Amino acid sequence: PPPKDEMEFQAETRQLLDIVTHSLYTDKEVFLRELVSNASDALEKLRHIQATGTLSGATTSTSAENDDVPLEIRITTDEASNTLTITDTGIGMTKSEMISNLGTIARSGSKAFVEGMKIKKALDDASDLDPFGQGIIGKFGVGFYSGFMVADQVDVRSMSAGKVADDDATISTDDHHHHHRAFVWESTGTGKYSISPLSPDIRQDRGTSVVLHLKPEMAHFSCESTVESILKKYSNFVGFPIFLNGNRVNTMDAIWLQDPKSVEEEKHSEFYKYVSHMHDEPLSTIHFRVDAPLDIKALFYIPSFHQEKYGMGRMESGVSLYSRKILIEAKCLDILPEWCRFIKGVVDSEDLPLSISREKPQDSALVGKMRKALTRKIISHLTTMMKKDNDKYKTEFYKEYALFLKEGVCQDFDSQQPLSKLLLFETSKGMSGELVSLDEYVSRCPPEQKNIYYLFAPSRELALQSPYMEGFAKHKREVIFIYSGIDEFVMANLKTFEGRNLLSCDRSELELPKSEENDAQKEDKKGDDDDVPTSKTSLSKLEATEFCNWFQTTLKSKVAKCTTTDRLSSSPAVITDNESGALRNLMRLLESQEG
Ligand code: ADP
Numbered sequence: 001p002p003p004k005d006e007m008e009f010q011a012e013t014r015q016l017l018d019i020v021t022h023s024l025y026t027d028k029e030v031f032l033r034e035l036v037s038n039a040s041d042a043l044e045k046l047r048h049i050q051a052t053g054t055l056s057g058a059t060t061s062t063s064a065e066n067d068d069v070p071l072e073i074r075i076t077t078d079e080a081s082n083t084l085t086i087t088d089t090g091i092g093m094t095k096s097e098m099i100s101n102l103g104t105i106a107r108s109g110s111k112a113f114v115e116g117m118k119i120k121k122a123l124d125d126a127s128d129l130d131p132f133g134q135g136i137i138g139k140f141g142v143g144f145y146s147g148f149m150v151a152d153q154v155d156v157r158s159m160s161a162g163k164v165a166d167d168d169a170t171i172s173t174d175d176h177h178h179h180h181r182a183f184v185w186e187s188t189g190t191g192k193y194s195i196s197p198l199s200p201d202i203r204q205d206r207g208t209s210v211v212l213h214l215k216p217e218m219a220h221f222s223c224e225s226t227v228e229s230i231l232k233k234y235s236n237f238v239g240f241p242i243f244l245n246g247n248r249v250n251t252m253d254a255i256w257l258q259d260p261k262s263v264e265e266e267k268h269s270e271f272y273k274y275v276s277h278m279h280d281e282p283l284s285t286i287h288f289r290v291d292a293p294l295d296i297k298a299l300f301y302i303p304s305f306h307q308e309k310y311g312m313g314r315m316e317s318g319v320s321l322y323s324r325k326i327l328i329e330a331k332c333l334d335i336l337p338e339w340c341r342f343i344k345g346v347v348d349s350e351d352l353p354l355s356i357s358r359e360k361p362q363d364s365a366l367v368g369k370m371r372k373a374l375t376r377k378i379i380s381h382l383t384t385m386m387k388k389d390n391d392k393y394k395t396e397f398y399k400e401y402a403l404f405l406k407e408g409v410c411q412d413f414d415s416q417q418p419l420s421k422l423l424l425f426e427t428s429k430g431m432s433g434e435l436v437s438l439d440e441y442v443s444r445c446p447p448e449q450k451n452i453y454y455l456f457a458p459s460r461e462l463a464l465q466s467p468y469m470e471g472f473a474k475h476k477r478e479v480i481f482i483y484s485g486i487d488e489f490v491m492a493n494l495k496t497f498e499g500r501n502l503l504s505c506d507r508s509e510l511e512l513p514k515s516e517e518n519d520a521q522k523e524d525k526k527g528d529d530d531d532v533p534t535s536k537t538s539l540s541k542l543e544a545t546e547f548c549n550w551f552q553t554t555l556k557s558k559v560a561k562c563t564t565t566d567r568l569s570s571s572p573a574v575i576t577d578n579e580s581g582a583l584r585n586l587m588r589l590l591e592s593q594e595g
């Protein structure tokens with residue numbers, strides 16, 4: 001018998017498998033989408049190698065023997081044996097690749113799933129805390145392991161397109177070159193899996209076959225018509241032919257290359273689910289093409305929710321880079337600025353070389369140019385949504401993605417000013433929860449007010465009662481209220497908006513009208529001598545000066561200056577220009593991120 005290597009799954013993988021097989025994961029059919037997507041990824045990798053003649057990391061080179069095998073996905077159902085097999089003629093896996101790819105979770109999506117599931121368990125007793133109704137977990141793809149939702153045994157037969165790696169060749173003493181190269185990975189989805197050379201009786205071309213031995217209660221997945229309808233639903237956009245029991249099923253539209261006006265909403269909904277691995281509907285679609293100075297065809301989606309909730313970790317880029325339908329890079333990192341990582345979709349450009357390398361200055365310059373153009377488009381799309389569909393912008397987009405925009409203001413200097421126009425704040429004028437943009441704030445300012453004022457407070461109530469508000473309230477000046485250190489950090493980073501300074505209300509210099517100009521107290525003051533109190537509770541000027549001197553000598557270096565003010569109406573004193581406030585908050589923010 002061929003040597004069989006028994007191995008154990010990594011602890012995290014066991015955990016995931018346990019969740020996948022035993023949880024109430026209702027959307028079981030998504031396993032097919034995941035396996036077809038892996039088949040398509042494997043074919044994309046091979047096509048890339050064939051187009052460039054190289055494979056990054058180059059320990060592998062394709063062998064000629066299978067070069068005539070077409071790039072395709074073949075799916076077969078067998079009701080008699082209750083199996084479903086997904087075969088691709090893609091890059092395949094060596095034995096060591098099987099160990100590292102199928103035995104461990106490298107994929108951040110699966111990691112996020114495990115984290116999310118732990119949280120879901122914690123939330124289970126309080127299901128009203130689940131804001132997505134159907135449960136956030138049902139909206140995630142879990143990759144290869146999802147096969148174990150429907151199968152009690154999975155066999156993966158594979159032959160790598162590359163040369164045999166050394167560790168694989170030593171497994172068998174058999175002389176038949178072919179048999180060294182094809183391996184079978186088998187597991188029942190419990191703690192262990194095994195890998196052995198594939199028996200010579202089983203034919204295996206270049207690529208991979210995933211054989212699902214279906215659970216008895218999942219027998220409907222070995223029925224052709226069921227499988228066909230699932231394929232139509234999730235895999236219509238796969239860029240390689242899919243054959244089900246010999247018949248072609250997918251229509252293979254690269255809709256991102258089509259005229260944006262000609263693409264129907266259902267196609268977007270379908271394509272969105274395909275590129276994002278999510279099950280919701282896109283909140284918004286950004287589809288455009290540009291010819292000059294660069295050729296760009298882009299199709300972006302904003303999901304209805306983002307995946308950084310509940311401590312599920314930082315999202316990866318959701319955008320893939322293509323050149324004339326050939327995948328250059330999945331989850332491309334620098335094609336969009338980091339704050340755009342919630343965006344899912346594709347960018348296709350004829351100007352991009354297939355063998356793009358960040359080491360080559362001309363390539364990274366090209367990507368930089370594209371990033372600028374794409375970011376501008378995304379911001380202008382959001383600006384339009386804000387103007388034309390303000391309600392949707394506020395209640396759907398901003399509610400979900402405000403933090404990403406704020407991150408952009410702080411980190412993406414090129415987009416800082418246009419992004420600042422997309423921010424919304426509560427102010428002293430509106431009601432609680434009523435948000436306005438900086439443009440709206442400015443449009444309501446009296447002409448003599450040149451700057452924008454904000455006040456950082458723990459809550460609206462405390463902001464309204466704050467001594468810093470008194471002068472503004474007296475003169476009916478609007479003040480922006482911010483309640484988080486992040487917002488204070490945004491203000492400190494932004495510094496100006498359309499030529500106006502963003503100033504905190506705790507400054508000593510405020511452009512408020514002087515008291516004597518329009519103050520009711522002015523009447524009382526008439527005829528008053530400087531040294532006579534202006535009212536029962538006020539001090540004379542001399543007393544005030546003496547008091548300030550006393551204050552200053554007592555506090556010594558703790559204050560720079562102590563002076564009288566007309567900005568207060570009921571509080572006795574305020575501390576101003578305490579500029580370390582923003583810094584303190586930044587420190588608090590960094591600390592909370594580390595923890
Ligand atoms: P992901 O596709 O996000 O990487 P999966 O759990 O779906 O995560 O798959 C894990 C890994 O297993 C893939 O990254 C790939 O390296 C490998 N793999 C899975 N299916 C195939 C296949 N059909 N052909 C080649 N490699 C595969």
Ligand code: MG
Nearest residue numbers: 037038143144
């Ligand atoms: Mg996958």
